[in-house]
Amino acid sequence: MLDYSTMDTPVGPFTVVVSRAGAVRAAGFTTEVRELMSLVHPVLLEPVRAVDRTVVDEPVLAYLDGDLTAIDAVPVEQHTAGEFMRHAWRVMRGIKPGAPVTYTAFAGLSGRPAAVRAAAAACARNPAALFTPCHRVLRTDGSLGGYRWGLGVKEWLLRHESGD
Template sequence: MTPSARFATVATPPGPFTVVVTPGPDGGDLVLAAGWTDDVSELLPVVHRALRPTWVERAERLPVLDVVEAHAAGEIGAIDAVPVRQRSGPFLEDAWEVLRTVPAGQPDTYTEFAARCGRPSAVRAAANACARNAAALFVPCHRVLGSDGGLGGFRWGTPVKRWLLDHEAQHAPVPA
């Protein structure tokens, strides 16, 4: 268990966004959980029990919120370097790292994401990785769509997912 963590909330176009962080080994913050809610109790259950903090304290402001605001303002790549800490089995941990490589503005289908993970037949496992992602936005599971091109699911609601996809498509760098 993580002994303590801090959280803070910022307004974003699709709604309030809360981030839970813990101190990292270099003194910076590691994101444990994040999502479109102003209620931290909605985030804590998705943190792996080995990382779940025993104490969570509200912070007036966290540096990572500057990154969230930059993303909302159109700096799509701002989220890419934010350190995240999640724990699970090897496939899920690898899949979460792979999610960070799905380019903004170029979403994958669950089938494409499974292939990107090196397990093309593991479409359900790939979808499960998206569903179990605790660090929404920073591990951009919203960039994975149903095989039919539909939105599929999203813990924070399909209107938030649609906004993110449209926003990133509008501001993403043009692929070379």
């Protein structure tokens, strides 16, 4: 059984789905649990139930209050058939707040400098927004690019992390 909760944030609702062990399986700026669960690989799917709070709500609240590293230690369970994407998600977790990188730089950090499209796909398919910080990856020209939860959310997160 997976637990989920939804909390209010300055940019709207944020829902997180966690395993019994407290690992994030899905997260995003939405109230739509079905939408989140559609991002989770089938091997990690389980029934979900609503709870008042999950074990990761406190780190999220601390992050929103300005402790930008509070979410770093939260475990994440992500799965995909491709080794590059699994590796890219691990690398993405190492991108520091306030230090966004471009898709090209992210591809290089992931060990495949020419795989810019694959790096972008890792961002687009990321089921654990915020914890696996795809919002910290930008277009080569420095513009925002896309974000599943809206460019306004991505922009707010980047401003929050830069201290603006």
